[in-house]
Amino acid sequence: MFTMLTAAELSARLRSEGYRVTSQRLGVYEALASSGAHLTPERVLERVREQHPSMSLNTVYEVLETLTRLGVIRRADVSAGPRRYDANVAPHHHLVCRSCGMQEDVPCDDVDGSCLQPPASDGFEVEEAQVAFLGLCSDCRDPATLR
Ligand SMILES: [Zn+2]
Numbered sequence: 012m013f014t015m016l017t018a019a020e021l022s023a024r025l026r027s028e029g030y031r032v033t034s035q036r037l038g039v040y041e042a043l044a045s046s047g048a049h050l051t052p053e054r055v056l057e058r059v060r061e062q063h064p065s066m067s068l069n070t071v072y073e074v075l076e077t078l079t080r081l082g083v084i085r086r087a088d089v090s091a092g093p094r095r096y097d098a099n100v101a102p103h104h105h106l107v108c109r110s111c112g113m114q115e116d117v118p119c120d121d122v123d124g125s126c127l128q129p130p131a132s133d134g135f136e137v138e139e140a141q142v143a144f145l146g147l148c149s150d151c152r153d154p155a156t157l158r
């Protein structure tokens with residue numbers, strides 16, 4: 012189960028890694044994590060603007076990269092699809108809808124993520140591994156919504 016960090020916990024993480032605590036950093040994390048979804052920076056901006064009407068897309072990109080370096084969120088893009096971020100940093104897999112792009116978490120039985128250990132290879136530095144199950148979500152499979 013995914014539990015989002017409280018503002019106090021996130022502030023402590025930022026400080027311990029030498030980052031300043033700003034309302035923008037807290038606001039972007041809150042907008043992503045409270046959505047319970049994997050959002051593109053554009054969708055994060057739409058949500059965060061409810062609280063921070065003047066925030067720019069550039070700022071959202073910068074903050075998302077900062078939070079990724081901090082390890083409190085992670086990238087969850089699928090192959091050549093749009094950049095997306097995920098506030099669930101525990102090992103897990105994704106269901107991905109080819110039609111609408113919806114991404115949903117599915118548990119990884121192997122909680123330490125050892126099923127995702129890459130084979131040894133010459134000089135290739137693996138940064139992360141992910142499993143995406145591609146298909147159609149229930150909305151997109153429903154004939155009433157087909158155009
Ligand atoms: Zn769909």
Ligand SMILES: [Zn+2]
Nearest residue numbers: 087097099116
């Ligand atoms: Zn996820």
